[in-house]
Amino acid sequence: MKTVLITGACINTGVAIVEKFAAAGYGIVFTGRAVEKVKAKEKEYQAKFPNVPVTGYALDSLLDERTVDEAAVFMLFADLDAKGIFVETLVLNAADQGLGQRVFENPLTDLMKVINTNVVWNYCLCEHAAKRMKENGGGNIVFINSNTAYRAIPDRIAYEASKGGQLGLMRGLALDLGKYNIRVNAVLPGMIKTDRWEKNPEFYANVPSRFTPLGDVAVGEDVADAVYYFAAMARNTTGAELVVDGGNTIQLYPVLPENK
Numbered sequence: 225m226k227t228v229l230i231t232g233a234c235i236n237t238g239v240a241i242v243e244k245f246a247a248a249g250y251g252i253v254f255t256g257r258a259v260e261k262v263k264a265k266e267k268e269y270q271a272k273f274p275n276v277p278v279t280g281y282a283l284d285s286l287l288d289e290r291t292v293d294e295a296a297v298f299m300l301f302a303d304l305d306a307k308g309i310f311v312e313t314l315v316l317n318a319a320d321q322g323l324g325q326r327v328f329e330n331p332l333t334d335l336m337k338v339i340n341t342n343v344v345w346n347y348c349l350c351e352h353a354a355k356r357m358k359e360n361g362g363g364n365i366v367f368i369n370s371n372t373a374y375r376a377i378p379d380r381i382a383y384e385a386s387k388g389g390q391l392g393l394m395r396g397l398a399l400d401l402g403k404y405n406i407r408v409n410a411v412l413p414g415m416i417k418t419d420r421w422e423k424n425p426e427f428y429a430n431v432p433s434r435f436t437p438l439g440d441v442a443v444g445e446d447v448a449d450a451v452y453y454f455a456a457m458a459r460n461t462t463g464a465e466l467v468v469d470g471g472n473t474i475q476l477y478p479v480l481p482e483n484k
């Protein structure tokens with residue numbers, strides 16, 4: 225049985241990714257930050273997928289804004305080693321969304337926090353996972369990136385920089401790890417229907433219809449399908465990007481409603 229490790233999988237998109245891989249018979253390792261939330265979600269997944277092993281870990285990326293908790297990543301993989309669990313697929317889904325960071329207003333540490341989680345911590349997870357993949361003859365890594373790596377939205381500079389940085393990380397790792405039969409790819413969602421979108425009905429009612437050729441946002445399952453493609457099917461693909469955004473990235477200007 226193959227095992228996948230999915231970060232940030234107590235809520236939203238991470239849950240859909242867990243469910244996709246569990247339904248396909250993968251053993252599941254997942255993370256969230258709060259111990260109680262992780263324990264509750266672990267029980268829920270175990271009840272829903274009684275035939276696959278599910279293990280949750282509480283893991284925060286940072287000790288403080290400036291410092292990645294490298295020791296926690298070391299301990300996570302040491303614990304997996306002790307349990308005899310080899311992570312064949314690593315899915316880097318957790319992200320600091322860096323919402324509402326305004327130029328001239330936010331301190332530099334707010335930017336550091338986002339870059340540290342989305343780039344530096346993810347690199348740390350990749351390094352520990354890839355070491356085991358190399359020893360086991362291969363594996364693969366999938367980043368949940370964003371089309372904001374290419375196109376900006378307001379008040380999200382740190383997030384956009386982090387997602388751009390993540391693509392550089394993805395390509396560098398793909399090049400350096402290919403010789404160990406480790407593939408590294410990225411899924412680039414645009415807008416995903418999460419609890420955040422539902423709290424913002426005005427935006428949801430107007431933006432997707434005008435800014436995506438398909439007129440709708442992705443659901444978690446759309447992202448999970450793309451992750452699964454890279455992990456389980458794309459034998460000859462590495463360093464690739466798969467955009468799942470209803471066509472949002474290729475549309476130059478908003479399509480206004482027709483006068484009736």
Ligand SMILES: NC(=O)c1ccc[n+]([C@@H]2O[C@H](COP(=O)([O-])OP(=O)(O)OC[C@H]3O[C@@H](n4cnc5c(N)ncnc54)[C@H](OP(=O)(O)O)[C@@H]3O)[C@@H](O)[C@H]2O)c1
Binds near residue numbers: 233234258285368416
């Ligand atoms: N939602 C969108 O519209 C959208 C669009 C494009 C790309 N994406 C990307 O898709 C992925 C999933 O998005 P989402 O909206 O489903 O995410 P989300 O609801 O914001 O959940 C993010 C997850 O990351 C974890 N996390 C946040 N900060 C962390 C930290 N400092 N250390 C460790 N874990 C941390 C959270 O843990 P807790 O459960 O403990 O809070 C949570 O499980 C992200 O990579 C995001 O950038 C999302």
